[in-house]
Amino acid sequence: MKLYEYLNICNSYDTLIEFLIERRVIHGEMYYTNYKCKSKEAMKFNRKDLMFNCYASYFPKNPNKKRVRKYCKLKISVLHNTWFNNLHTSIQNVCRFIGYHLLLKPPRQEFLQNELEISSTMVIDWTSFCRELCILWAEKHSVPIGDENEIVKVDEAKIRKFNKARLVTGYWIFGGIKRSSKRIFIIPIPDRSSETLLEVIRNWIKPGTTIISDCLLEGLRLSE
Numbered sequence: 001m002k003l004y005e006y007l008n009i010c011n012s013y014d015t016l017i018e019f020l021i022e023r024r025v026i027h028g029e030m031y032y033t034n035y036k037c038k039s040k041e042a043m044k045f046n047r048k049d050l051m052f053n054c055y056a057s058y059f060p061k062n063p064n065k066k067r068v069r070k071y072c073k074l075k076i077s078v079l080h081n082t083w084f085n086n087l088h089t090s091i092q093n094v095c096r097f098i099g100y101h102l103l104l105k106p107p108r109q110e111f112l113q114n115e116l117e118i119s120s121t122m123v124i125d126w127t128s129f130c131r132e133l134c135i136l137w138a139e140k141h142s143v144p145i146g147d148e149n150e151i152v153k154v155d156e157a158k159i160r161k162f163n164k165a166r167l168v169t170g171y172w173i174f175g176g177i178k179r180s181s182k183r184i185f186i187i188p189i190p191d192r193s194s195e196t197l198l199e200v201i202r203n204w205i206k207p208g209t210t211i212i213s214d215c216l217l218e219g220l221r222l223s224e
Helices: 005-011 013-022 091-103 108-115 120-140 193-206
Strands: 044-046 051-053 075-077 151-159 171-178 186-189 210-213
Touching: 005 013, 005 091, 013 091, 091 108, 091 120, 108 120, 120 186, 171 193, 186 193
Parallel strands: 151 210
Antiparallel strands: 044 051, 051 075, 151 171, 171 186
């Protein structure tokens, strides 16, 4: 899927919700046994409010020990225990943010604030969320790469974390991509010393690989 196609999906609320459900980003159904009604049926899905509702009836005893009909009325957010939990804007806005984050090169904070009409703090927070999610995905799919006559490009970056718009100390990551297959590795590193980088290259890049990089690799004994 092209990014412009994804952004087009974000323009239609119903289409976007269906898209997220199909890809298991949000819940499409929920079973929750309430201690009151003890219903085992799926809760009703209200797409407009993004809520699951239980309307099951039960018959508790009143003060006169007579059973009376009551309704559960339990509500659980569709976004509960998902990446979108505790949203402070619409789900369409957040999904547009993700698309723009992937599409546009920095600097993009002012554009995101104006285009989506959100605060600078929200831009910083969601940029951090997106970055961390990309890193988690990359770490999960990291594999040793390269081979004889193969080319691997490596690079390093410092990931900074923000707290209430204040820059705090971050950490370094080092990664590589095999050009012919797009296979990757990316790992956090404690420092940028020659010993650390050499150890990473030995563990994650196979012997005989041609390594190219924009970062400083001078002084590394790659022939070893």
